[in-house]
């Protein structure tokens with residue numbers, strides 16, 4: 001029998017009597033590994049977690065993350081029973097088939113029979129079909145749970161300006177003077193088309209204060225304008241709990257609340273409409289909805305339209321993006337100019353490498369935009385603050401025996417590295433701001449290219465982060481297949 005590598009997963013919840021102790025589960029898994037020529041690289045323990053949902057199980061998440069990593073460390077995950085692996089059959093099927101399909105990792109129960117032969121593959125096929133159905137149903141369940149939490153959460157949290165809690169556990173009630181202020185803000189923004197900053201100045205000049213008793217800032221207005229609570233809705237799942245980072249709006253959950261609205265849904269929608277049209281440059285989508293790190297940057301060599309990506313799959317299961325001219329699909333361009341990301345990625349990386357090697361680069365100088373820098377500052381600062389939470393979390397995992405001392409040290413090291421990186425980015429930002437009087441030489445531009453290149457090369461960053469990074473220096477990329485040329489249009493913000 002061919003040797004294979006595996007992880008073990010042991011979970012004991014506090015509320016069940018009939019299950020095996022963690023030690024017995026571990027022993028059985030190790031025994032099974034020995035008998036079946038599976039080298040157990042690591043056993044992940046989840047003790048005392050009732051496991052209602054996967055995201056509350058840190059060891060499970062860590063194990064799945066590792067099993068899905070590019071290095072393909074293991075071929076199999078061993079559990080005592082499938083019920084240990086997931087909280088229910090649905091979840092188990094989804095994780096199992098995703099791991100199998102995308103990463104070729106098997107999940108095996110050592111005490112439940114494996115179905116071989118034609119029936120086994122039939123069941124596998126059915127599981128594949130059911131995948132989508134179940135993930136939809138699962139998200140429905142997740143949604144219901146979140147909605148309940150949202151209802152509860154909204155009444156526990158400090159209500160925003162315009163509302164106050166009159167009775168614990170009951171919907172907040174309107175504070176009339178403050179509500180007047182909210183209506184004024186929405187009116188100024190949606191109807192009078194004032195900017196966030198101008199509204200803040202206007203309110204401060206009249207002596208109004210925020211819910212925290214402070215003068216209004218640009219971002220306090222921005223926050224109010226984006227808060228659906230004012231039109232009677234409740235928003236949930238807007239930020240990551242640990243880092244406070246704002247999630248992509250498609251992940252937010254907005255439901256009808258039980259409190260009285262301060263403004264109409266029409267006024268709220270009008271404000272959102274203005275926000276959408278003024279906030280981002282027209283025609284571009286937020287990076288997080290992009291499918292590839294080159295998305296939005298590739299332009300058609302014939303008509304100049306943006307190439308759009310669709311996800312394809314190779315025979316071996318590897319996914320890639322296929323870009324083609326948006327105009328062609330609308331009949332407005334004569335050539336599809338289709339190109340695979342597998343080719344483009346290499347071409348772009350080679351091209352960047354060449355620039356760094358030869359130290360020559362052409363770029364366009366652009367004017368300094370204070371808002372962008374401020375946003376970048378805030379983002380970096382927020383991420384720095386978020387590290388404190390991360391640190392607390394890993395400390396807790398170690399204290400509760402979920403992580404070993406070694407894992408704790410490793411995680412701590414990773415956090416320290418990220419902190420150093422963020423600090424140096426912050427420093428660079430303030431340096432670049434103080435340097436803005438002098439025109440930058442290509443040295444500074446090359447430095448930026450180098451740092452972006454490092455990000456693109458690393459697998460620590462998400463597609464969206466890579467896309468965001470590249471857009472800091474690249475305006476557009478034109479690849480001409482017939483002439484086999486690739487031109488990257490760089491810019492430099494002074």
Ligand SMILES: [Zn+2]
Pocket residue numbers: 300301302303304305325326327328333334335337
């Ligand atoms: Zn075209």
